[in-house]
Amino acid sequence: MRRHPMTLHRWEVPARDLRIDLDPQRFPFATTDELADLDEIIGQARAVRAMDFGLQIQGQGYNLYVAGVPSTGRHSLVKAMIAQVAAHQPVPGDWCYVHNFHQPNNPRALRLPAGQGREFQRDMERLIAALKSDLVQVFRSQDYEQQRQALEEDLFKARDHLMKQLKQRAKDYGFQITSSRQGIFATLLFKGEPVKGVPFTAGHQPRSGKGAARQKALHEALHAFFQQVRSIQEQVNQRISELNHQVAVYATTPHFDRLREKYHECPPVLDYLQAVQQDIVEHLEDVLAEPEEVAELAGMESEPARRIMARYAVNVLVDHGQTHGAPLVEEANPTYANLVGRIARETSLGTLYTDFTLIRAGALLRANGGYLLVDVLDLLREPFAWEALKRCLKRQEVKIEDVAEFGGFIPPVGLIPEPIPLQVRVILVGTPALYPLLYAYDEDFRDLFKVKVDFDEQHRRTEDAPLHYGRFIARLCRAEGLRHFEREAVAAVLEQASRWVDHQQQLSLQFGDLADLIREASYWAGREGKPYVARQHVQTAVQQRTYHGNLVEERLRELIAEGTLMVDVAGAVVGQINGLSTYDIGDLTFGMPSRITARVFLGDAGILNIEREVELSEESHSKGVLILSGYLGGRYARDIPLSLSATLCFEQSYAEVEGDSASAAELVALLSALADMPIDQGLALTGSVNQHGELQAISGVNAKIEGFYAVCKTLGLTGQQGVIIPRRNLPHLVLAEEVVEAVESGSFHIYAVSTIDEAMEILMRCPAGALRADGTYPVGSINAAVQERLRYMHERFLTVETAKRQRRAGRSRRSPLL
Structure with a gap:
């Protein structure tokens, strides 16, 4: 068929409609060094409102999922808004772990006002040092020695009196009683003189025959003597123990009273101080002994021996002494241990051991009472981290345990620290594609992350866009020491921001990519020795970036x-x-x-x-x-x-x-x-x-x-x-x-x-x-x-099909009947 000459002008797009319409001469600046730094986030009004709602609303499950592609300012906006809200919120308390004197494998958690955790730790260190010094001094004092000697003298007097009675009864039975370090012996008397031979002791059985009655009576007298002496010894020991208890209570009470007065608003701390004082009184030998003596008593080396005294230490898990407002914690490596915490171990004599002083806090506890910021993709990559986070949020508590125990691979062994109540707002940062997947396939996600914050990738270009982007360029140039941009260069950056989103009336909000372009344009201006970045330098940066990566295209x-x-x-x-x-x-x-x-x-x-x-x-x-x-x-x-x-x-x-x-x-x-x-x-x-x-x-x-x-x-x-x-x-x-x-x-x-x-x-x-x-x-x-x-x-198809049917019909008529 013949082609017709035609005019195509009615469909042709003029050159003016092929790019954005920007007149740099209308920009309210000549170079960006005239502009103040940008102090706001451009084009994210929806995200700002959602963030504000998510940070202000109260209630369980109102954690946030921040959805946006990288380089859109997600982290900057989130941290800036959290910092603004957190600054007006109270500082949460400190958390400490201390020894549980009733259940040693279950360390107790103590909450103190912000900054007092570290102070309480130092107070306890000073207390134990002072108590050790005072107790040693008191138990070596002359007054204590006199009271103890008086009790012991009573024992000696009673024992001498009983010995005197025993000797007299033995003499009546015809025996002489002698005592030495080897024991008490009875020798048979004949005409008032001891008979040479094997002496009679308390362990001998009465012999039969003549003198058996006297020997049996002596045996019973010796047995009664020893029972009376043991009874008196126990009474004296009991009185010495009571004396030690009274002296220890007398010596320690003033020290503990000072701490009770200081921490009177913390009932758990008062309970703990009472338990410490009671334990010190009950374990005076450990407190008074030198480390070498403790090691000898315990059958251990000096390091573990010193840890006997460590049961009075305070492990400051979370310290908010330098925190202003609610904490904001950003966990860049959200492993299970980094989120929940861990129980560390040390070695001694080739053996691993642990105690409550080796418990370490994770990001959840550091952010307790505030905000935790986590990248969701990093979180999902780590074994057990996602499940652990959900469990903590659902139970509103943090239970520090080994990951093997959490996963159910081994039963709970060793330390089982007391769970710590959790009140935290978690902000997950991820891509828009991950949100519907988590919402659809994880039942807990929709209950725990009820607020979605959508970050846009682009926004409509307004008359203020040159000024806003110019201020962004100005801030980056000052922060990194880059060359400032001429207005024509800013226009070139805006053109590239439109090209990235393929829209004349839209601009890219991926400021990470824009920042890279600004740095590279500044580099090319520097190569030419120019004081300012011009339009051609931005174009060179774009061209060079393309050239570096377009080998396949070429x-x-x-x-x-x-x-x-x-x-x-x-x-x-x-x-x-x-x-x-x-x-x-x-x-x-x-x-x-x-x-x-x-x-x-x-x-x-x-x-x-x-x-x-x-x-x-x-x-x-x-x-x-x-x-x-x-x-x-x-x-x-x-x-x-x-x-x-x-x-x-x-x-x-x-x-x-x-x-x-x-x-x-x-x-x-x-x-x-x-x-x-x-x-x-x-x-x-x-x-x-x-x-x-x-x-x-x-x-x-x-x-x-x-x-x-x-x-x-x-x-x-x-x-x-x-x-x-x-x-x-x-x-x-x-x-x-x-x-x-x-x-x-x-x-x-x-x-x-x-x-x-x-x-x-x-x-x-x-x-x-x-x-x-x-x-x-x-x-x-x-x-x-x-x-x-x-x-x-x-028509041709019908003709062919008709001919086919006719041929099939003809063959059918010629076929014989079966």
Whole structure:
């Protein structure tokens, strides 16, 4: 079919509409060193309101999930808002662990007012040192020795009296009693003189025969003597113990009374002091003994021996002595131990041991009474950390235990510290994609994190944008010693911020990326020895960053230039069109043309998507191809069935095809094959199409246009090349300056269309043709040619099918009956 000369101006996009409209001369500054530092977060009003709600509301489960991509200022805003709220909140108390004298394996937790934990620790250290000194002095005093000697003298007097009685009774029985260090002995008397031989002792059994009665009486007297002596010894020991107790209480009470007076508002501390005093009185030997003596008594080396006295120490777990307001803790390495805490161990003589002084607090306890900030992805990577955090929040307490005990791998052994009540607001920072996954698959998440804080990636450009971004640049330059920016350079930064979000009226809020651009532009200005950063330095920074990462893009263009990858940018071919794809290789996204071909032939198989058949088609791409059948049927098969077999293929594509942005190009290639009308290969088409033939906006429009322009430039610009885009993508055009200049000079063109008919007219240089009342299209139009071809194919298909049925019927009549 003959191509018609057509004018394309009505679809062409002028150069002024291809980038944002910024006039640096209207900026209220000449350079950024005139501006004050930015002291606010730009474009996050929604996040600010959600944060304020989450930080102010009271109630269990109102923890926060901050959702946003990196570099949007999530951490800065969160910490700034928390600091503002926390400054007006009370400082939480200190937490200490002390020895439990009733259950040594269950250390007690003590809460004291902020700053008093460390003071109480020092008070206890001074107390124990003073008590040891005073007790040693008291128990070595003359008064104590006199009282003790008096008690012992009573014992000696009573024992002497009993011995005197025993000797007299023994003499009456005919025996003489003698005592020595080896014991008490009785010797038989004959005529008042001791008989030589083996002496009689208390252990001898009475002999039989003559004198047995006397010997038995003596034995009973000796037994009674020893019982009486032991009874008196026990009484004296008891009186000495009572004396020691009275003296110890007398000596220690003034010291403890001073602490009781100081900590009278802390009943748990008073209970603990009472237990300490009682334990010291009951273990005077340990307190009074020298370390070497304690080691000897305990059968241990001196280090563990010294730890006998450590039971009176105070382990300050959390100290808020230097904290102002509620604490904010950011845990960068949220392991189980770093979150919950741990029980450390030390070695002695090759053996591990632990006690309450080796218990260490985790981030939850350090943030208790305040706020804990954690990256959710780091948290989920650590074994048991996520489950431990949820358990602590649900139970509102922190129980420090080994991770093996928490996981149930071993039963609880060793220390089991008393749980500490928990009142903390947890702020998880993560990506938007993680939130719905946690909400859907973790039942506890929705109950524990009821506040979602959404950080936007972009915001609408306002008249104040140059000033706000200029102040941001000014703050960064002062903070890092960078060169300040001229107003034209600020405009270039704003243009790049728009390019990152592919929108003329939107600006990127990824200030981390902006900060990198500012640093790099300052570097290039420094290389040239310039005092200020100019527009060309920002452009150089962008170009150099692209050059550092676009090796793959250049290699693909080289393959196209040498003909290995087949892409035509001139001429006209039936059933062949240039589609546009984007490649994302991490920090760089670029566009590249792909040859799309269509073939039609007789049959009723419909449209065959070759990528789908070999499982290289992602769901959205397959959907786009299926939509084509709906469009063809609705437009050309109103009175006849759609008898068509066709194939669509991305030539030389061996990776998965994603998205439906090529559906418009695939449809035009298919219509070209049906109408037998060639497509201009100097043009590329991008856009998705619906069943009514309307073109829909697609993503990556700037990368796709620039990618095709780069290929055309490599192969040679003819002045007739360009890209057709959906009209709905016009607000998204923020093209590179080189492409804009090419359009302005007429060497490259951008066309915007709303329907597939408009795209066909540009690509095939022929009227598409509107549907007439009789259901036909004007003669010579593209749609008429398609309709005519489909009717012909349907008729031919019916003829072939009729002939097949007749042949089958004839064979059936000739077949014999079984």
